Every structure is written in C-alpha cells, then in structure tokens.
Amino acid sequence: MISKPINITINDLSKTYQQSKGIVSVSKVFESGKLHIFSGENGSGKSTLIKCMMNLVHYQGHIEKRRYRIGYAPEHYNMPGHMTVNEFLRAIGRIKHLYQPFYHVELKTYLEMFDLSHKINEPIKYLSNGMKQKINLIQALLNQPKIIILDEPLVGLDVESQKKLIKRVIDLSKHCLVIISTHYPEKFKTKRKEIHHFYQGKIL
Amino acid sequence: MMDYIKLHMDLINHKTMWLIVIITLLILHGGIIYASQINEGYAYMDGFRHEFSLDYFNESFQLMEMTMVFLTIFIGMTLGQSNNQGLMIYTVYSRKSKLYFIVGRLLTGLFWMTLVMVYVLTLLYIFTSYTPYDLQFNDYMQASIHLYKECIQYYIWTLCLMQIFNHMLMGLIPLMVFWLLEILTSTSNHSFINHINKWVINIQGYEASKKNILIFAILYFFMSINYIIVLLKKDC
Numbered sequence: 457m458i459s460k461p462i463n464i465t466i467n468d469l470s471k472t473y474q475q476s477k478g479i480v481s482v483s484k485v486f487e488s489g490k491l492h493i494f495s496g497e498n499g500s501g502k503s504t505l506i507k508c509m510m511n512l513v514h515y516q517g518h519i520e521k522r523r524y525r526i527g528y529a530p531e532h533y534n535m536p537g538h539m540t541v542n543e544f545l546r547a548i549g550r551i552k553h554l555y556q557p558f559y560h561v562e563l564k565t566y567l568e569m570f571d572l573s574h575k576i577n578e579p580i581k582y583l584s585n586g587m588k589q590k591i592n593l594i595q596a597l598l599n600q601p602k603i604i605i606l607d608e609p610l611v612g613l614d615v616e617s618q619k620k621l622i623k624r625v626i627d628l629s630k631h632c633l634v635i636i637s638t639h640y641p642e643k644f645k646t647k648r649k650e651i652h653h654f655y656q657g658k659i660l
Numbered sequence: 661m662m663d664y665i666k667l668h669m670d671l672i673n674h675k676t677m678w679l680i681v682i683i684t685l686l687i688l689h690g691g692i693i694y695a696s697q698i699n700e701g702y703a704y705m706d707g708f709r710h711e712f713s714l715d716y717f718n719e720s721f722q723l724m725e726m727t728m729v730f731l732t733i734f735i736g737m738t739l740g741q742s743n744n745q746g747l748m749i750y751t752v753y754s755r756k757s758k759l760y761f762i763v764g765r766l767l768t769g770l771f772w773m774t775l776v777m778v779y780v781l782t783l784l785y786i787f788t789s790y791t792p793y794d795l796q797f798n799d800y801m802q803a804s805i806h807l808y809k810e811c812i813q814y815y816i817w818t819l820c821l822m823q824i825f826n827h828m829l830m831g832l833i834p835l836m837v838f839w840l841l842e843i844l845t846s847t848s849n850h851s852f853i854n855h856i857n858k859w860v861i862n863i864q865g866y867e868a869s870k871k872n873i874l875i876f877a878i879l880y881f882f883m884s885i886n887y888i889i890v891l892l893k894k895d896c
Contacts, residue, residue: 511754512896526753534746538674547670550663551751595750 462488462524462602462633464509469517471504478504479515480657488602491629491646494637496654502637503531504657506607509635524633525552527601531608531637533592537581541572541591544580545598552599559598566594569620586612593621597628604634610643618643664764665771667751672738672772680734681776688727692784695719696791706792713793721803724780725810725863729838731776732811735769736818737831748896755892762891766884769819773811777804803863809876810861814838816883823887838862 464486471478479501486492494502508515510528535544542563549559567573570590575583580591589612596606606625610618626646628634636644641651653660695716697705705712738744744765752758781804788795814834821830841862844853861876 507896510749510752511758512749512752514893514895528749528753530749534743534749536671536743536747539670543670547663547667548750550666551757553663 462522464603464633464635465518465520466505466509467518467520469505469508469515469519471501471508471513471515477657479508481517482657482659484652484659486633486635488631488633489629489648491626491644491649492633492635493641493644493649493651494635494654495639495641495651500654501657502654503607505654506605506635506637509605521603524602525599526603527596527599527605529592529596529606529609531611533588535580535588535591538579540577540579541583542576544591545595548595549598554599562598562600563594566597569624570594570617586614586617589613590617597624602632604628604632606635607637608639609636610638610640661760661764661767664751664760665768667747668739668744668765668768669771671744671747672735672768677734677738681731684727684731685776685779688723688780689783691723692720692787695723696787696793698791702792709792709794716788716791716793717795717799720784721807721863724784725807726842728773728777728780728807728811729814730835732769732773732815733818733831733835733838735772736815736834737822737828739765739769740819740822740831741828742826745896752896758892759888762888766819766887769815770812773815774808777808777811806861806863809873810863812880813861813876816880816887820883820887823890 466482466484466486469482470480476499482501482505494505496502504513506528507513509519509521510526539547545563546559549563554562564573567576570593572587572590572594575587580588583591589609593606593609596604604625609621609625613621622644625634625636626644626648629646629648638644641649697712697716748758748761751761785795785800817834817837818831821833822828824830837860841856841860844850845857845862
C-alpha cells in the first residue's frame with residue numbers, strides 16, 4: 457500500500473525583521489520521500505523559513521500543511537536546567553499527547569541510540585552541550601512525527617552520534633517529510649536528498 | 661490545556677522556589693504567633709481579649725498581605741522569565757497551542773497563589789481557634805477576598821512588566837510600589853495617598869478602593885487579555 461505523500465506548500469512567503477529581510481517571497485513545495493536539506497551561509501534565511509513553518513514567527517504569505525504529528529529541534533535550545541532529562545522529555549511527550557507506554561519504548565530507543573541511558577535522571581544543567589543537543593533531538597523524534605524539522609542537528613554531536621543521526625534521518629525520510637538545515641549537506645549520503653540553497657532570503 | 665499547566669508546574673517546581681516559599685511561610689508562622697501576644701501568657705491574652713483582638717487581626721492580616729504579595733510577585737517573576745519563554749519553541753505548533761501555553765502560564769500562577777492563600781488563611785483560622793480572640797468570620801472573609809484581589813493585581817503587574825522589559829529585575833517594581841504604599845498609607849493621611857488607594861488595591865486602603873472593585877475587575881481582565889494578545893503576536 458502506498459501511503460499518501462505528506463507535503464508543505466509555501467506560497468509567496470516573506471518575513472521581515474526590524475533590521476534585515478529574513479525571507480523574500482519564497483514559494484516551494486516540500487514533499488515526503490525525499491530528504492530536504494537547507495544549506496547556505498549564515499543569515500541567508502534557513503532558520504527563518506523553518507520558524508515560519510513552525511508558526512513561531514509572524515510572516516506574510518501562505519503556508520499550507522495538514523495536521524500531521526510534527527517534530528522540531530531548534531538551533532538554539534533553551535531547556536529548563538533544573539528539570540531532569542526524564543522530566544523534561546515526559547513533559548514534552550504529554551504535550552505531544554504521547555501515550556505513556558509508547559513514550560517509554562520510544563525514549564528507551566533514542567536514549568540507547570544516543571548513549572544517554574545513564575543520564576536519564578540527571579538535571580539538564582549538568583549535561584554537556586553535546587548531550588543537550590541530543591536531548592533536543594530526542595524531544596523532536598519522540599512522538600514518531602510525520603513531519604520532522606531539524607535546525608542544525610549536527611552541531612555539538614560527536615562523530616559517532618552524527619553517523620547514527622544521519623542514518624536514522626535517512627531512514628525516516630523514506631516515509632516522512634524530513635527537512636534539515638545544515639552547513640554540511642555532503643554528510644547526508646543518499647540519492648533521495650534535495651538540497652535547497654539559500655541566498656539572501658531566497659531559495660536558488 | 662492541563663498538559664500546559666503541568667508543564668508550567670514542573671517549571672516552577674525547583675529547589676529555589678520551594679526554599680523561598682518555605683522560608684516565607686515559616687516567617688509568617690512566627691509572625692502570627694508573635695502578633696497574638698502569646699509571650700504574655702494565656703491568662704493575660706484572655707484578660708485583654710477585646711483590646712488585643714482587633715490588633716491581632718490587623719497585624720496578622722498585614723503580615724499575610726506582605727507574605728502573599730511577596731510570593732505572588734516571586735511566582736510572577738519565575739513564570740515570566742525569558743528562560744520559560746524559550747520553552748515555547750518546544751511546545752508550540754500552532755496559534756492554538758501558543759494560546760494554551762500563555763493561558764496555562766497565567767492559570768499556573770493563579771493556582772499557586774490560591775494554594776498558598778488557602779494555606780495561609782487556614783493557618784490563621786486554626787491558630788486563632790487556640791487563642792481567646794474572637795475572629796469575626798465576615799470581616800475575615802472580606803479581608804481575605806480583598807487580599808486575593810490585591811495578589812491578582814500584583815501578579816498581573818509583574819507578568820506584564822516582565823513581558824515588556826524582558827528582565828528579571830522588573831519584578832521588583834511592583835514590590836517597591838507595594839512597600840511604598842504600605843509605608844505611606846500607615847504614616848500619612850494626605851489626600852493624595854487616599855486618592856492612590858482608590859486606584860491600587862491594598863488592605864489598608866480597603867475602604868477607599870472597595871467602591872472601584874468592578875472597575876478593577878474589568879481593568880485586570882483586560883490587562884490579562886492584553887498580555888495574552890501581545891504574547892500571541894510576539895515572535896518566539
């Protein structure tokens with residue numbers, strides 16, 4: 457059975473900040489089955505477009521996406537330091553309406569994948585930056601999202617974790633809509649990747 | 661909505677928060693006991709019960725007012741700080757979820773405030789039953805309701821100031837206003853102070869402000885709505 461493709465359609469999208477232009481009149485369709493990679497220099501509008509897709513900022517134009525489960529890992533993570541890894545992920549899981557037994561299974565999978573099982577009851581403030589990035593990624597993948605948006609996911613990760621994440625993301629992109637913003641598109645070795653190059657707020 | 665309230669509950673459920681709440685409440689316990697003149701002995705208290713009763717009631721409520729306003733402002737500061745704002749990124753997927761996040765924050769503060777208030781009022785009620793003083797239930801209820809409104813006022817002020825200036829220290833402004841009003845109301849009878857008391861809820865200026873209670877309700881309702889709208893329109 458072929459599942460219905462998941463897509464995000466962007467129509468004439470613009471986002472202006474007080475001092476600069478974030479995104480200028482972008483129109484694009486992102487479909488599942490491919491790994492969409494946003495690349496481009498700093499300030500070219502990659503993260504802004506992602507924030508628009510996530511409804512985190514106000515924008516002009518139109519974004520059409522159906523109500524699928526969505527997982528988003530921001531570039532700048534800001535997690536409450538006093539909460540333990542488990543408390544934080546459980547709180548996020550609750551908001552994502554994750555069924556409790558299912559939460560434990562998913563959590564176990566990802567903690568093992570990122571070698572974080574021993575840190576489960578540790579307050580987030582005591583974790584290293586790389587570990588915080590892993591938690592940031594786990595919270596995005598926890599609810600088996602149909603749309604996965606990861607902003608600079610490789611930053612702070614060790615080589616082994618990067619490899620595992622890349623493999624996982626490539627697998628997921630077969631049936632989910634996966635969008636990744638990165639400066640290292642060459643690290644994602646798959647024939648199904650589509651690189652969108654950003655320059656001064658536009659996709660070339 | 662409940663999940664968002666639980667999230668905010670988790671956010672303020674940390675050591676510093678509990679330490680400050682416990683220390684403040686312990687000081688209040690001591691204050692109420694001291695205000696009862698217990699150090700003079702039960703027979704003395706009983707002998708001057710009519711003379712002491714009103715003083716005890718006034719002093720206890722003043723202590724409760726200080727404790728509650730301080731804790732309310734502290735809860736507002738903890739919930740409104742920019743770190744918690746950052747959590748929106750993980751939990752907001754649509755305008756509806758953003759609305760839930762903001763309303764959840766407002767309700768969490770109110771819930772905490774109510775919880776501490778109920779504890780404090782019960783404490784006074786139970787402790788008074790062990791003293792010879794007669795607590796007039798109607799006065800007690802009226803003062804409690806007035807105190808609750810005062811706390812809501814300072815809570816909303818704190819959240820709004822934190823939102824506008826995005827700085828933790830902004831929470832000190834409502835605290836300073838409270839202290840100034842407390843000092844001025846108890847030391848001066850100038851018409852200007854009476855005028856201020858009409859527009860800022862406080863227990864000592866109760867008589868002056870109670871006429872405007874409907875206006876206060878409308879004002880703070882619109883301030884809350886405004887707070888929600890501003891946050892909804894703000895980029896994360």
